[in-house]
Amino acid sequence: MIRTLTPSDLRKDISKQKIDWKQLKKKEPSRPLIGQERALKALEFGIGNKRGGFNIYVSGYPGSGKSKAVNHFLEEKAKLEETPGDWCYVNNFQDSFYPKKLKLPNGGGQTFKLEVQQLILEIQKMLINAFESKEYHDRKEQIIEEFRQKEKEFLKQIHRKARENNFTVTRTPIEILVIPTDREGTPLSDEEFNKLNQKERDQILAKQSELKDELFHLLQKNREIERESNKSLFKLDESISSYAIDTLLEELQEKYIGFEDVLLHLSEIKNDIISNLHDFLKASLQQEGPSYKQDVRFQKYEVNVITDNTNLSGAPIVLELNPTLNNLFGKLEHESYMGTLITNFTLIRGGALHRANGGYLIIPLKDLLFSYFSWESLKRALKNNEIIIEDAREQLGIISAKSLKPEPIPLEVQVILIGSPRWYYLLYELDEDFKELFKVKAEFDTAMDYSLSNIQDFAGVTYKMQRENDLYPINNKAMGRLIEHASRMADDRKKISIKFREIRDILHEADHYARTGEKKVIDVKHIEQAIEARYFRSNLIQEKINELIKRGHLMIDLTEYRVGQINGISILDLGDISFGKPNKITVSIASGKVGLIDIEREAKLSGPIHTKGTLILQGYLLEKYGQDKPVSLYASLVFEQSYSEIDGDSASCAELFALLSSLADLPINQGIAVTGSINQKGELQPVGAINQKIEGFFEVCAQRGLSGKQGVIIPRPNLDNLMLKKEVVAAVEKGLFSIWAVDTVDDGLEIITGFPAGKRLKGGSFSTNSVHCRVDERIRQLNANIAAVSASNAKEEHLSY
Missing domain, CATH: 3.30.230.10 (Ribosomal Protein S5; domain 2)
Incomplete structure (x- = not known):
């Protein structure tokens, strides 16, 4: 059957629709996104399911409103969820190569960091005062005096024993000299000693050896007394410092009851200070008063806050547009010291996964796949439910500078990938982990049915874009022409394109022409001008x-x-x-x-x-x-x-x-x-x-x-x-051009x-x-x-x- 097409067959005219444009201008769109019911239902189901691999792949072409819809649903869902706590890294006093993690309540990371800083300052001040006090010096002097008296008594015994055997004792830094004397107690010279007969000399030497052994045992006993004295001094220092620190820790320990990791860390701080009391006091005194940041010796007591959710209400929503390994998982920074790169736990930096932990992470898939190690590392993190900070050079087998192995942080996040349908099908077919980790697909269409309700929704969204972007008002004819162009964009008279990115660009360009022409409204000629200008800029080859x-x-x-x-x-x-x-x-x-x-x-x-x-x-x-x-x-x-x-x-x-x-x-x-x-x-x-x-x-x-004899045969x-251009429709109407539809x-x-x-x-x-x-x-x-x-x-x- 041959059908010679009439002008009404060639183009859909929006003017035939009865639409109350005035009412639509006042009405806000009731839905977050129009024409995407399938995708919206998938998002309604998927968002919030953070376990079991129910991560979401948002599939669609550019301009289909994917990001807008995802953000809308996330904001609605996230604000109803519990705000996650903060994560910190602290020094591991047993092995600094493995920094330890601490979890604190929402906003507690920075608070705990300041509390520890203040704690160290107060400990410095209190210990300095305690060890400079008269009571401490009196008790210390008492212990020392007791040792001196015991030592003096031992020395008396040593000298008495030596005199009784006609010897004198002289102590040098490297040995004890037992020197024979005459009856008057005067040390014998070598000449006098050699004048003695052999028997006398042998007796003296034997007695000297016997006396040396006896004196050695006495000195050993004296050293035991000295060690006991030192222990007494250490116990004194420990008792004083422990009392001072416990007094300061009492309030913090009471505050963090139930946080076992925090209490353990506070206890380890106390033990480390006591174990290194001399260095701690020396560093404190060298700073001419208590100070926290002037000496690297106090760095090990710092708290490195990785995620700070102080100002967050609800679950976090993080958009990572550059998903490199470091940006996703964090990194270990290094400092140059005497030509060598060194690091410590205070140089650990968190990534997007840390910030999104307990909430949602949005990533453009293409950028993720093009970043070395990011895709495989993300899959591993989702499978193991933990964030591991590691250096990319280690994965390549390259020997790097001094590094650390921070304790993994538990991960509870829903990842939302945004990409094209092609990427989805490729991953689904080629990556066996993908289908297990991303079980929800939210597929966005590029067009919706050409119906009165959808036309009204389209117009409502367009009016909203005009207001949000501070554009000139759009009159009725201009809106009708824009809808006709959207139908042409869909390549289907029964559809309307919902590629609102392109619609927005046309509006911006039409607004420019309206302002250039000193008009206060966007008219149909401005829409036509924008459409034609966009075509003209690209059709040189044609x-x-x-x-x-x-x-x-x-x-x-x-x-x-x-x-x-x-x-x-x-x-x-x-x-x-x-x-x-x-x-x-x-x-x-x-x-x-x-x-x-x-x-x-x-x-x-x-x-x-x-x-x-x-x-x-x-x-x-x-x-x-x-x-x-x-x-x-x-x-x-x-x-x-x-x-x-x-x-x-x-x-x-x-x-x-x-x-x-x-x-x-x-x-x-x-x-x-x-x-x-x-x-x-x-x-x-x-x-x-x-x-x-x-x-x-x-x-x-x-x-x-x-000539009037030209035309096109189409199926x-x-x-x-x-949805042909008006000049083609006009030529058909005048009989100058024909279009036939055949079966x-x-x-x-x-x-x-x-x-x-x-x-x-x-x-x-x-x-x-x-x-x-x-x-x-x-x-x-x-x-x-x-x-x-x-x-x-x-x-x-x-x-x-």
Whole structure:
């Protein structure tokens, strides 16, 4: 069935809808996002399920409102949840290589840090005062005096023992000298000692050795007394310092009852100060008064707050736009010391996972995958429910500077990845962990149904954008034109695009033109100007191609009638713009058995889909004409002046028309272009970018001059996709350009040749003087030619014998 389209078929007019624009301007949109019910239901279910792998993948194309919807639901959900506590790292006094974590209540991290700082200051002050007090010195002097008296008594015994045996004792830093004396107590000189007989000398030496041993035991006992004295002094210091510290710790310990890790850390601070009391006091005194930050010796008592949720109400929402390993998991910073990089627990820095712990983390998937180690580390953290801070150089096996191994922090977070559908399907197929960790998919559409309620919702959102961005008011006609453009963006008259990023850009540009023209309102001409200007900025290549066609460099016939030649329409997609471009398709026929030759395929310029479309043509020929005979021919098909790869099957209908024209020896009107794919039964199937294809051919015709005999044949299923420019609609209304919608190949043949396609009659033939009849006769003639040649060759071969 052939349908010649009227202007009402080519464009949807919003003015036919009865809409109270004034009321919509006052009304706030009732829903956070329109046209995304499927995605919103997925978010309603998924957000808040932080365990069991119910993380969320938000799938959609740019401008579909993904981030806006996610933020809306997160804000509503997060504010009702409990605010997570703070996490800190403190020194591990047993092994500083493994810093310890502490969990504190919400806002307690900074408070505890200041409390510990104040504690150390007060301990410094109190210990200095305690050890400078008269009571301490009196008790210390008493212990020392007791030791001196015992030591003095021991020394008396040593000297008395020596005198009784005619010896004197002299103590040097390295040994004890026991020197023999005469009866008057005067030490014997070497000369006097040598004058003694051998027996006397031996007796003296034996007595000297015996006395040395005895004196050594006495000195050992004296050293035990000295050690006991030192222990007494240490116990005195410990008792005083312990009492002073306990007095200061009592309030903190009472405050943090129930926080075992905190109490243990406070106890370890006390023990470390007591164990290193001399250094602690020395450092305190060297600073000329108590101070916390002037000496690195006090650094080990600091508290490093990794997450501070003091000003947070509800669960945290963190958006990490640069998800590198360090930005996600934190890092260990280093300081240069005498040419060497060193670190300590105060240089541990938290990452996005620490800030989002207990809440939600939003990450753009593409950036995550392109960051080294980030994806695998994130999966490991989600599987193990813990955050491990590690140096990326260690994963590469590179020897780095001095490092630490901080204790892992428990992780409770819901990760929300935002990415395209393509990334989702690739990960789902190739990454076995992905489907276990991201069980919720929220898929965003790019269009919604063209209905009155949706039009009202679209307008409401647009008015809201206008107010939020402080743009000029949008009048009714401008809003209607914007909705019409949104329908064209969707490539479907029954849909409206909800790519509000692009809609917002058009509004901003229209606002600029309104302000430039000193208007106080955005009118329809400003919307038109913005749409046309955006197109104009990108269509330089299209204009160059059209110029080449106009000058005859690209040979496109628009007024002649040619056999085996037709104008197809291809689409060129440059990213920011796509446009239709006419292509001359020609077919040559000869006798042979090769069949259909696609020159593009032979030259390796044909994509797989185009090749499939060409093979379908062969199926059509066999189905239509090969029921009672073989279809033996040689047909070559080519896109003229095409030097790049061709793909897609939207030209298959045009190719078939050219092929049948050549077989039937019927000329085709070159002013009519054809787009559409076919199946083996001869039915036309819809194609993409139908508006751009029609407009592309129209512009080429318009620059040559519209004759009224030009137009485009499209598949009937593409009727719903038509949202053509007004100049095309106007040309159709004036009869200068035509657009036909057809269902089958037969319908199109009648338009482009002016002959009836023909029907199959009983016996297998076709109705007289029809296209199919002429094609069928030509195939029979080609078969006969082949049979005659084969018979002649056989006869010559027989005669040669």
